Amino acid sequence: MNFRSLYLLVFVSLSSIYYSQKIDSLKHNSFVLTGGAEYGKVLATNIHLKILENKNYVGYSFQFLKQATGKKECERLYNFPQYGIGFFAFDFLENKQMGSPLAVYGIYNAKIKQWGKLKWYHTIGFGVSFNSNPFNNDTQYYNTSVGSKTNMFISLGTGLYYELGRYFDIGFTLKFNHLSNGSLKIPNKGLNTVAPQLSIVYYPERINPKLSDTIPIIHKKYNTVEFSVFGGKKDSFYRGDKRDDLKLYEGYDYSIYGAEAFYMRQYSPKSAYGLGVGVTMDEQYNHTMYVSDSTLYQKKRFSNNQPLVSIIPTYRLMMNRLYINIGAGYYVFKKGRKYDSPAFFQRIGLQYQITDRFFAAFGINAYDMHIANYLEWKLGYTFHKKERK
Template sequence: MKFLYVILFLFCVGIVSAQKDSAQIKKHNFMTYSSLQFMYQNGHVFATNDFLRGANIEAEKINAYQAFALKLATQTTGEKLWQQIFNYPYWGAGIYTADFYNPEEIGNPIAIYGFFNGPFHRWENLTFNYEIGFGATFNWKSFNPVTNQYNVAIGAGESFLLDAGMNLEYYLTDKIALNAGFSLTHFSNGGMKKPNFGLNTIAPRVSVKYDLHERPEFIHREVPDFTPNSEWLISFYGGAKNVVFDNVDINIMEKYEGVFFPEIGFSLGYNRRISYKSKIGAGMSFSYDGSIATQVAVNNNELEAVDGPFTDKLMISIYPTYELVANRLSLVLLPSFYLYRKHIDNLTPVFHQKVGLKYYLTDKIFAGITLRAYKFHVSDFVEWNIGYRFYRK
């Protein structure tokens, strides 16, 4: 599992550094216009499960936290057309730690993540920005049925971090900038280990940024008129879902190891690129959920899955799509609806949400990672994707 999070981090940070633009010659490396930034935030934890509402050792609500981060970033200059189109963003990697004022049951998580800060608007020394981040988090004191039985928020020692917010950044001097804003943060292991109700926070944040080099002159050029175009996509995904069976008579540690079930499927989609930044479209997914209609038997104090009918596990879903495109990298939003699945008790809601990252390895082959959730805060499982697109330039 730790290996998967290392791959995620390399995917999140490395793919951005691999951005290519055949029409431009790269003149600067990451450190040419780099900066260091120290961030602090203190805010609210949403009470989305019993553990946070007070079912814990202290019998108190867990509704506050603080966090610190140290970030290394590089400022784009417009050498590549996408940088000018995105109003000269900066991006990089950071180390993050959070304190939920309950180290005995939650621990002090540490994250390594990539981030992208893009301006909505620029003035001479002031920018109004959005920022998104994605990475891997470690050092949780996760659920344990014997020693930490109340923490149903985090079921594993590792998790994903999703972060999104807005901020204002003002340069006090040629090299020092003050940044103030807020962000929403979601922590979850993506359903790879239950229980996993997750942690969701909102908090104001302040940062001090120091440029290690002189601020660059931005390159301006005439942007060619955009011509809308279309593409068809086919993609395949795989993942795993952990299910805990509470009603079996077995050693408690073995019980809460649960059983892992395969999640596989493929999608067909159509996108229309409507601007340099955006694609909209629709698609349909055909999937197999190995956890549906499954029971377990106990054999030598170990759980063994007893499969139900194959057809009971098949599902069809439809979705509209939106992609925010930055060269080869896309942030993908897919609000989805199950169109077909067999009616069985305790199914997840028909409306579910998917958010992910997609990166084009070549002009036609892409890979990605997608988090599937429901009720906007409960993770179902993680999809690891590979796909191909058909299009005309």
């Protein structure tokens, strides 16, 4: 598939639609089109990537964004961000065996500073990618970076943009991209890339939001008590004795489920912090794998399943009804064994307030600051919400 042709066709087609309209019809048009290309390297984060002679790649992106105008209080609070949907295509050049991942993701751009026509932005993208070429022992494709065709896509960037007249900006951004399936399928050491990106931004109508001269709104702050239940799955492979008798990544799928309670204290219109306690039932923790007669088996580790009790300090970034939760926790009574993940873990997740009380969340539980343990899906309820005086 020729991603260069696809990218140019989409960008030119949409641009021509906007140009064909009269200026009057574009009045109050707050949409923004962005196209970009990047050339960089795949980071050699595992042994199979280190042996690649050429780690270069090319990436193409297209984004359809909405420019915040300040009509909502949260838009003014976050300095009039841009948000929307993006598409990204990887071309691994001399390493076609890695596939041609195509990502679809939500994008959030926020302006940090502006000096006349020069602007400094940071950008965050989160979505899903398709068409990776995963590890396959039968076909002797041994890249352990990804174990599945479908993966999460995370993109981070920061860079400078310069206004070229009424309709266009040109941007130069440093980008980091990450592909991972959250250990739903092993191996999953992650695929990371870094590159400079050159982009063109098209404004059908450039909107320069201005701060309101009205009396600023006094934001209410709350203390909340939240309860939630969660579940997830992970793939785990055998790492003990007689491993040579098996395929390299032979193992079992395990379920994880549990419940948590959090006390959160809001200290600004944007942020809150708090402490949580959780109880987790992890099937992997409660089972042991062993090899007999070149066959892999599993058995119960304890006579009764043992829950994992955790303490989880958490920081929360609040954007209207969407929250970003970042925390680090510790399983206080976990009984360690060889090849187990450590008792200290990290997590990051998105939480959306469906109503004032009910919420849903999705996140990643990881360890060693970079290894995904499992993906967790959560439903919760806010039992107590008290306004701070």
